[in-house]
Amino acid sequence: MAVVLRFPGVARDSPAAPSVGAGSRLGREPYFACAAATARPGGRCLRRRGLVVRCQSGAAVLKKGAASVAAEKAATGFTVVMKFGGSSVASAERMREVADLILSFPEETPVIVLSAMGKTTNNLLLAGEKAVSCGASNASEIPELAVIKELHIRTIDELGLDRSIVSGLLDELEQLLKGVAMMKELTPRTRDYLVSFGECMSTRIFAAYLNKLGKKARQYDAFDIGFITTDDFTNADILEATYPSVAKRLQGDWIDDPAIPIVTGFLGKGWKSCAITTLGRGGSDLTATTIGKALGLREIQVWKDVDGVLTCDPNIYANAIPVPYLTFEEAAELAYFGAQVLHPQSMRPAREGGIPVRVKNSYNRRAPGTVITKTRDLSKSILTSIVLKSNITMLDIVSTRMLGQYGFLAKVFSIFEDLGISVDCVATSEVSISLTLDPSKLWCRELIQQELDHVVEELEKIAFVHLLQHRSIISLIGNVQRSSLILEKVVLLTETLLGHIVEGYVYLQSSIVFTTLNLVCHASNHLHLLLYARRSMFYGEMVSTSR
Ligand SMILES: Nc1ncnc2c1ncn2[C@@H]1O[C@H](COP(=O)(O)OP(=O)(O)O)[C@@H](O)[C@H]1O
Ligand SMILES: N[C@@H](CC(=O)OP(=O)(O)O)C(=O)O
Structure with missing residues (x-):
């Protein structure tokens, strides 16, 4: 309706009379195209996993049907996806805190999704804008590049890790900015490649840190594990083929060699271009819910810097309070109408998979947060x-x-x-x-x-x-x-x-x-x-x- x-009495130019009629909001509809088979750079792993998957399916599945599928799922062990936003992993101290948080749930086998550290995405975008007009010889001096380098190297040093974890990526980033400066142009495709460095670095650092703590972890670039999207650079939609691809890859690797997956949020791979795409600002929430649906997990947790979804943007109204329960539709609606706390498309996979989403505060673990489910009692x-x-x-x-x-x-x-x-x-x-x-x-x-x-x-x-x-x-x-x-x-x-x-x-x-x-x-x-x-x-x- x-x-x-x-x-x-209100001055308006258009002479419309009061009216009531049928209409609908024309939002972005899911784009269910069938993507081409995923060409994955990690072909070695795919072939290896292919063998494992073939062994486990076929005759065994035919005999045991659903029961064997459930058993196989249980064998892979993943229970929840935990997504940590930029503010949750903004520094070495925050990464320590998040690692501690993850380890405080020993009963869970999580898939971890991370955003770029702090304001890195904004800094990458600013660096790109500046590169367009600064001249190739000045690209290395762009202040935001220095801020990004300093943050990541300091974090690595403070966590006692090896700088080589990100040095190659930082060199590549500098080369890219020089290229942009030379071309005097930043296309949406290049912009997505540029911002991908943020998530690629944060996940590598965090995986290395967990390994150092003795918790076996494996880093994944989403664009390499089957996140297949439309080619709408800067605002791509996830395609259906993503779900089986991602499940196959993560479960296959787990069966081969169990390690907690640390996956880049926000990123995908265009199905035609095969180039890196991004899911729109705040898109790591969507990465998390997509993984939740792909693996049929018990719960999707998105850890932020607020005590859940609040009644109003806390930057506008400081006394806003958490909303304890929401339906997927309510959450999608308030995200769609501008509540920055959740990505507008992120509720779709969770709703389709019937998986509850819990919005929690990584700075205040005890706060109950907001639970988003299919239905709730609206009577009061x-x-x-x-x-x-x-x-x-x-x-x-x-x-x-x-x-x-x-x-x-x-x-x-x-x-x-x-x-x-x-x-x-x-x-x-x-x-x-x-x-x-x-x-x-x-x-x-x-x-x-x-x-x-x-x-x-x-x-x-x-x-x-x-x-x-x-x-x-x-x-x-x-x-x-x-x-x-x-x-x-x-x-x-x-x-x-x-x-x-x-x-x-x-x-x-x-x-x-x-x-x-x-x-x-x-x-x-x-x-x-x-x-x-x-x-x-x-x-x-x-x-x-x-x-
Ligand atoms: N209704 C709301 N409830 C909670 N946070 C909101 C709301 N509207 C806007 N925000 C803002 O959203 C921020 C959390 O979202 P985001 O920055 O995407 O988190 P993260 O980067 O940790 O994923 C909060 O810090 C808050 O400033
Ligand atoms: N880093 C990306 C993706 C993201 O989801 O970030 P965050 O979780 O910090 O909102 C962005 O800033 O848009």
């Missing part, structure tokens, strides 16, 4: 979370034809499809559509303004078009059974703030379980609106604590 409320819940998404572009599209015209919506969406632009929120009537464009999709493109102009030009052939940029959406995610109460309060709120902050309309989108109310405002007002909504609308009764 999608509803758009419009408030009379009104609102789960408030999320801010900024840098939104909105389009109001009103048909130039009369009421009753058919095919209008189809024409509008075919324009977006032809131009390859993702639509985010949608609200429709028979003759008008209000929609927002997905900033993450626009962001990684180079000709943003030209593209937008082109969309508008195409749409103007069939409609009056009003383009609003630099908007924010405040999303209130709550219990669908309390939608009318939430809506009632939002109407009161928007009436109070009409013409000041809220730009005159509210999107309401509902699934069977939860409802999302999206208030659109100018970016300059978003903090004000968010805090106002939080403080005055639900009088503290909003937070759900029930399972």
Whole structure:
């Protein structure tokens, strides 16, 4: 269900009447293409594992069926995936702490997924941007390169490891930056190769450290173990073929020679290009849930620097508190609408595999965190979370034809499809559509303004078009059974703030379980609106604590 409320008296150019109609958010749908067989540089291992797998399948499986599969699974032993984000492994001290944390669960046989150390991904991106214009002879002097080198070498020294673990990668990184400086160009493909150094180094260091502690560990580059993706550099989607490939590789290696896998988060391999791809910022969460599903694990743990998913971004509202339970849909919705804490696509594999996701704090192990599962008791819940998404572009599209015209919506969406632009929120009537464009999709493109102009030009052939940029959406995610109460309060709120902050309309989108109310405002007002909504609308009764 999608509803758009419009408030009379608010100055707007597009002459749409209040409307109620069917509509849907057109998010990124999974791209289930069948990837080509994975050409893996580690061919030696594959052949070795191939023998093992052939021995164990075939006749034995035919005889024992499901029981033998279960036995084989048990033999591989993995129980959980534990993902540690950049803040959890930002220094030697943090790596020690994480190693200690892992070892404090001796009953678990985990697969570990790591992000790049601290702000390394940002520094790599900055170094790349600077390399474009600094001149080849200056590329070695880029300050961010020095910061990256210093951090990794200091960490290795402090952990008492051998510098050779990363020295080859650091040399390669410097060469790459010189290449970018020479070409004066940083393509999305090169950008992905560039940022991959972060995860490749953190995992090598951590695996070496665990080995030094006597806990046998083996480092893996995700792009070498079957993480097969689309070729959408900087924002690739994981393809179905990934699941069996990753399971085969990790289980095969475990059977051959048990060692805790330490896998690079965030990275994959384009199925056509065979080049390194990345899964979008924060993509290590998706790596973790993909491994969880591939191996059919008991639980997926994502360890962060906060006590779980909070009711609001703690950078905006310091007193935000953890939400103990969420459904996959709620978590995906709040990630999609901008809560930076989880990657928007990361809930999909967990939901498909029916595997609970636990969001925990590596700085505060005792905090219970947030458990994300298929269902929960929503009877006492009104609102789960408030999320801010900024840098939104909105389009109001009103048909130039009369009421009753058919095919209008189809024409509008075919324009977006032809131009390859993702639509985010949608609200429709028979003759008008209000929609927002997905900033993450626009962001990684180079000709943003030209593209937008082109969309508008195409749409103007069939409609009056009003383009609003630099908007924010405040999303209130709550219990669908309390939608009318939430809506009632939002109407009161928007009436109070009409013409000041809220730009005159509210999107309401509902699934069977939860409802999302999206208030659109100018970016300059978003903090004000968010805090106002939080403080005055639900009088503290909003937070759900029930399972
Ligand atoms: N609703 C929210 N709940 C928790 N954290 C949030 C929320 N919205 C934004 N954040 C931010 O997300 C950060 C954690 O996500 P992220 O930086 O990706 O962690 P990591 O790098 O450890 O995986 C927190 O430090 C917090 O600043
Ligand atoms: N290092 C990547 C991937 C990632 O998931 O990082 P983190 O877990 O620190 O959000 C990034 O910064 O986007």
